Amino acid sequence: MTQYVNINAGYLEVDELDNEDHHAHEEYVITLLLSGYVTLKSNNATLIKPGTLTLVPSGFAHTLVKGKAMSVHWLSFGITDEQHAQNNDLFLPFTQIRQGALPIAQVSKTRLPFIITLFEEVQRACSENKPDVVLESLINLIISEAASASSISPVYLGHETKVSKAMQFIERRCCDGISLKDVAQAVHVSPAHLTTKMKASTGYTVGQWIIKHRLKVAINRLETTADSIEHIAQKLGWSDVTHFIRQFKKAYQITPAAWRRRHTIKP
Known part of the structure; x- marks a missing residue:
């Protein structure tokens, strides 16, 4: 099992966002937009709509250009063994994003309630200091759901920078x-x-x-x-x-x- 560190999770409501500073996270970040919209710019600008998971690899440069009336679940975590993660099929979506794929996965209506529950359980586990194995299992389930929802294929991959x-x-x-x-x-x-x-x-x-x-x-x-x-x-x-x-x-x-x-x- 991949070992995660610095696990944080939460829920945000943002009325309006405009031209956030260009940056990269040290941690991996996964978000689930529930309402509103936001535009994420990396190599290209991508409009993120409700029911969309966004996956941001560690060190992935991006900017949130514009957003409005957003409610979003978010999760961030570090990985202690990056080489193992890169060879793990579970992390294939992150690898493909680094190769130029869009950093989003549209969730089906039937899977959305379950994924929302997973984010809520991660938030609860963080606040109650649950054992690491509980948090790791929940994170793996969220990543697995993102991989299943993703329509990434080699046709859409660009060149790695x-x-x-x-x-x-x-x-x-x-x-x-x-x-x-x-x-x-x-x-x-x-x-x-x-x-x-x-x-x-x-x-x-x-x-x-x-x-x-x-x-x-x-x-x-x-x-x-x-x-x-x-x-x-x-x-x-x-x-x-x-x-x-x-x-x-x-x-x-x-x-x-x-x-x-x-x-x-x-x-």
Whole structure:
């Protein structure tokens, strides 16, 4: 089972939205629009109508251009093992979106009540601090429903951008001591060109994305192994454990040791 971290969910009502800032999320995001409309712009502008699931992969640059009278369920989560997720059929819709497919799935009227219930159950599980396995099961069901509802086919796929390819390389190799130069070489562009494109598209640098994904792997190790914090830091590429702890606390507002205590189930 894919392990999720930083799971958050909620329900929003927005009267009007106009030209939200261009950005990319560190987490994966799934939304279900219940009423109103909103236009999402990535490579192209897509009008999202009620009964539509929107799937936004981690690091996927997008802008909400215009929306009105919206009510929406939303869910966000990080993944501790991106390479496993990329090889998991469940995550095929996210892979296809990175390859140029539209980031939406129209839900049938017969499935809509069930999917709404799933979002509500995720929200309840988050608020009641239910075990991780409960949240993971609910998220997998939502993704499965999106995959079933999606009409994505190879005919509609475009070309992956250099930024998208760079993001996937970072996700796969973040703990291998890679640098900006390595990422640029992997996608066949200069470091300067990739730096400009990555920052403009996602709001973060290549180095920042490498750290973000390494920290997610660190979370997995903290929760699933008894390795010392020093050993985890060293294995994942930090030569200075103090620097690792500082970056971890900056990202999650908690130390690695405190995270482990909070998320480890005692026998």
